[in-house]
Amino acid sequence: MDRLSYILEQLNVNAGVFFRGQLCGLASFEEEGSGYIHVLRSGVLEIMESRRDKVILDEPSLIFSVRGRSHQLFGSNRDGADMVCASIKFQTGVRNPVLDALPASVILPLSAVHGLSSFVDVLFLEAEAAQEGRSAVMNRLVEVIFVNVLRHVVSEDEAHKxxxxxxxxxxxxxxxxxxxxxxxxxxxxxxxxxxxxxxxxxxxxxxxxxxxxxxxxxxxxxxxxxxxxxxxxxxxxxxxxxxxxxxxxxxxxxxxxxxxxxxxxxxxxxxxxxxxxxxxxxxxxxxxxx
CATH class of the missing domain: 1.10.10.60 (Homeodomain-like)
Structure with a gap:
């Protein structure tokens, strides 16, 4: 069994999309026991975390927080930040050695992960289409995005622990x-x-x-x-x-x-x-x- 398959088997991921739109203002995320995926399609977004300098994103990017670290997002220009936000739940719980070995948070331009932009495009198309089963399809797409980000983290980070x-x-x-x-x-x-x-x-x-x-x-x-x-x-x-x-x-x-x-x-x-x-x-x- 390869590393990614082992990780996914141990985590059992469920995604739940809870926001789609223009973020104009401040949003706080502090829920314990939940990870998050935020997908920025356009606009300017500021990210503020404790113990970390403010990060400003002005290109399509993904913010990945596996352990629910407290953070805030701010859509900082007039039109806001065009986003999809989803919670990530792990059926095996947050007290998990696999989660402990992963970075607490990752910020990636979509261009940094091969093929990721394609999944994000489908995610936003699904959000805008308003078809039957939209929520279920979007949740599954976020899970696919989660897997692709994990693959990138596992393959790119050589300082494994x-x-x-x-x-x-x-x-x-x-x-x-x-x-x-x-x-x-x-x-x-x-x-x-x-x-x-x-x-x-x-x-x-x-x-x-x-x-x-x-x-x-x-x-x-x-x-x-x-x-x-x-x-x-x-x-x-x-x-x-x-x-x-x-x-x-x-x-x-x-x-x-x-x-x-x-x-x-x-x-x-x-x-x-x-x-x-x-x-x-x-x-x-x-x-x-x-």
Missing amino acids: GILRALADKRLSRVLSHITSNLNGNLSVDTLADIATMSRSAFIQHFKQILGLAPGEHVQNVRISAAKKLILKDEPMSIICFKIGYEDASGFSRAFKKNTGMTPREWKKLNTSVSASIAPEAPAKTTAAV
Whole structure:
């Protein structure tokens, strides 16, 4: 499994477009637990983030914020900034080693990513056409844009850390792929060390050095992430336990609460409507309903 496929499998992305129009004025984005994609087609846009100097964009660009970092956008000229804004939700939650390894925010001219402008053109055409199913189509297009940006980030950024660095390591990439494909199998340290063709002690040391946690901790994180996706699909608890390698529901519930701070039932109640979540609408001059 290549790095991008692994990342997408671990995140399970849902996009929700909540604004389309001319941004004339200030809009604030502070929702925790949500990422954002802002697509600027034309106009001038100012971006203000804490711990970062103000950025002024005057060409078609994309602003990508994976961890919901607090930021503000300002359409600074008379006609405003022609934009589409979408929230990005991750079904496996924001406490995810994959998200931790990605840049908190990325600002890219559309011209920097091959083929991205084509998807953006279709996105704006869909927004303006007012056809049946517009919201669903726009959401899927944003997800495609998200994937293309991720591909660019993974391929262009050589200073990888955490899980991305591990995926670039031939020995550890085999281990990570084996873990995701065998969640209900034997994932002992000895088994994983054999797959990495390393001694047990050398494997543990290397794993900790690259990922910053023990192999067993990573296995539990991946199992809990997989469980979250199954919970949202309303799989019976007994089936979930079997699929992710827990012998009984009580052991799984303890591990789930240790990992998330919530029981599986509490987590499901909080996240059942994740794909339908809509971020607060930004102030605008003209806004097409989505």
